[in-house]
């Protein structure tokens with residue numbers, strides 16, 4: 001039989017672990033905070049760099065598109081071409097549908113359809129291969145489902161682009177709802193997608209945890225809206241400048257549900 005002190009020690013260790021996760025050094029401070037927090041009944045996930053490695057796939061797919069254009073006759077140094085392509089994303093947006101056209105107009109003077117076709121085909125092929133969820137995403141989502149926690153996506157991406165990425169990553173059947181830019185015609189910073197999420201979930205904001213990688217686009221608006229929040233650190237280079245619990249790996253999200 002286990003001694004009572006063993007149980008107490010185990011609870012203390014667990015509390016210490018959680019306290020660390022929340023960025024608190026003192027267990028009692030964490031305990032006080034957790035006691036005041038309502039139980040989480042649903043989790044809203046951002047998609048890009050939270051569920052799947054958006055930048056990782058973008059780099060691979062862009063390199064493949066450039067290589068295909070070179071093979072189809074484009075004369076450009078690989079390093080220069082790659083740099084140019086990425087500067088195009090920053091000018092026209094990472095979701096731009098005209099990125100190869102704009103790139104070719106810039107480097108060749110006109111949008112050569114033969115090169116655009118080569119780029120698009122290579123890009124799509126590379127996307128299929130490169131778009132994978134982060135480790136443990138699927139088993140963790142299934143555990144949450146078993147626990148009765150609703151899981152939804154709120155993404156600023158366009159609807160079809162979001163579904164293409166979700167499907168490529170094999171996550172298309174894992175969520176109760178997917179809310180994209182098209183559903184409110186606004187971004188998370190406006191709070192409109194969050195209002196829609198709460199309406200669909202029929203829960204109070206404080207019963208919902210928002211998980212995202214961007215302090216500005218996910219965490220700050222979610223906090224303003226009244227959600228509980230935690231920031232995904234595994235796909236990030238920079239630490240947040242605000243006090244917010246951090247996820248070192250996706251499965252850490254299980255520590256937030258009781």
Ligand SMILES: [Mg+2]
Pocket residue numbers: 046047048049050212213214
């Ligand atoms: Mg993101």
